[in-house]
Amino acid sequence: MGSYMETLGSRAKTASREAGKLSTNEKNKGLLSVAEELLLEMEAILQENEKDVSEAEARGMKASLVDRLRLTEIRVQDMAEGLRQIAALDDPTGEVLSMKNRPNGLRIGKRRVPLGVVGIIYESRPNVTADAFGLCFKTGNAVILRGGSDAIHSNKAIVHAVKEGLRKAKLPQDLILLVEDTSRETVNEMMKLHGFIDVLIPRGGAGLIASVVQNSTVPVIETGTGNCHIYVDEGADLNMAVDIIENAKTQRMGVCNACESLVIHEHAAAQVIPMIVSRLKLHSVEIRGDETACALSGEIVPASEEDWGTEYLDAVISIKVVESLDAAIKHINTYNTGHSESIITESYANALRFQDEIDAAAVYVNASTRFTDGFEFGFGAEIGISTQKLHARGPMGLEALTTTKYIIFGSGQIRR
Template identity: 55%
Template sequence: MDDLNQIGANAKRAAFQLANLDTTTKNSVLNQFSEALIQNIDTIVAANQVDLQNATDLPEKFVDRLTLNSDRIHDMAEGLRQVASLADPIGNVETGFTNSAGLMIEQRRVPIGVIAMIFEARPNVSVDASALTFKSGNAVILRGGKEAINSNTTLVEILQAVLRENNLDEHAIQILHDTSHETATALMHLNEFVDVLIPRGGAGLIKTVVQNSTVPVIETGAGNCHVYVDKTADAKMATDITVNAKVQRPSVCNSAEKLLINADVAEELLPEIASALIANGVELRGDERSRQIVKNIIPATDEDWSTEYNDLIMAVKVVDSLDEAINHINKYSTGHSEAIITNDYAHAKKFQQLIDSACVYVNASTRFTDGFEFGFGAEIGISTQKLHARGPMGLNEITTTKYVISGNGQIRQ
């Protein structure tokens, strides 16, 4: 078992060094991280192949998340370069004023300190999290799943080598080699050293961390995402967006899991949308009204409406109004991403106002809920809670603020 107290102490020490790094140094190291990934593609792919060979009992959706290839490694490298190009939030003055006593008061943005992450079979998280924490002056402790241990370890070792080459503390980025539940539980209670814990994975993992951690948690949610086709929707747009949202990468959290369609256009549009989905290998499960329109939709159960499939499965429901769609989504959604397809401006604005999710789209795919797509370079997770951060979390979302006050001898009367 890893010595978590030593790992935590090392991270705390490294965080103090990181907090004092200048932006130029941080950007240089991030670009070196990027170059190191490209130079070590063969090594990374070889380690990933070991994980894939061991993943004989993993569902296909997790195998997709686990897989690394040249294109995906180049994407990670580009993410590192993008993070390097972003403005450094550390030291920014959020507000500044002089109070009645003559004190100069500034609210400055500062690192959180030590961030821990517990995540499942997505090795790209190791790089994304390392990039964002390093740029924002935080140390990171990574605990990935056993399925990706070889990939994660190799990626972290490559980044640590770059840190050493720059005379920086390699403990700014650490990975736990023990992937047992006992180690994960111990990490959830490492309050002395860890300032915040971010779980990233399926609903079960997130629920376990939220319920058991004594370290403060930023909850990144599962994605039971919806597309609602309104009665004024353009047929081709509705089909294209629904297929993209479901099919483009079904194993990820911003993939659409539910299709709601207005009864006024269901007879006309649902056969076309369903045909396109089925042609892409999607299994459709629906309510009685949708099954009367498209005969090869199988019956949906009550459980389907709240399930995140992460697979080529989609549940379909016919609704009578925008209000019914909004109420259904707010009841069953995980608060991640929802979309309306409409040509009615008032309906679009009402949907965006009343849907209680982190990201609400009009006439666009839910697949855009992503730190890279939002211009953050990468993301440390997509928060579905409402305190501290919500939606894709980039640099600002993993910093905090402190007040810096300067006086010239004032005492309070």
């Protein structure tokens, strides 16, 4: 007999074999059934969520975190609507990406197939529970969910509704498995379930992600932190630059694709830095700059070395003045987290060099970094934004939850 987690892993593996055989119609029917069931079980979900919320408040959880934890009628309706939208998306599995004949007559095709079992480790956002299930199920995977202990009552209630929706659609209920024991031991064991879990996706803060990367023997897709830069080139359209900077910094402050640092060519600095300062002051953004930047505005406070590498997720931004595009590229490649970087330029050559040489998931010319997002990229869904280089990089839609297998059609070929 295996441990608690091994048993979950084995059940998920078995369910994943069934999931891989379902037609797109069957999967879509399941998603709609689950959406309906979430609404039917609304009252129970909100009651259980209230337990989590009052326990969190009693423990003195920060108001912004309590807000992420809290479900309302509208938020549950949004979960259901999210599943309906996933049902409406194209199913990426089954597609043959290429098929070629070899000289010996073998036909070798590469087909997109489900990953198998996906593990998600996340914090106290109960909406992730329904959303992650929907994306994994649509792509023919089983999912093992390990949410934060703060949200355990909410997650149990949501998973109950998902299982009931699956049952009504005559689908295996083990397609979703919740780790109900939220102890540190079970999460550590989950990260070692090599052979049962095909990929682990951590969703949450930098600490959670680092811990999964450090401890997991299961392959991990790192999502995450964004220390995103905007570089204002010599000769850039400065009004465009200021509009883009304002958007990238202030349209939503606490997200990974928000701009955290500006790099300014020294020939643009004297003109554009005062423009930036006055625009960002409208949003009460604190500005920390190097010596040159500070000399150009009394509103800028000195930046420390630590600032260059900091993802503020807050109303703070840093400014570095550089003497060349080379220096800008070097600075960004030194301090960025491989997420999203943008150049504001009118120069053809500089635009190409920036896109070639910056090492990041998304490299923009003359646009806000805030577009790095599965929906903005037109994927219709997003399981996270990968900041690593294996398997998936940048916003991950349904395709990131698939792998491929080679299918080979022969007529008796043997190797000589």
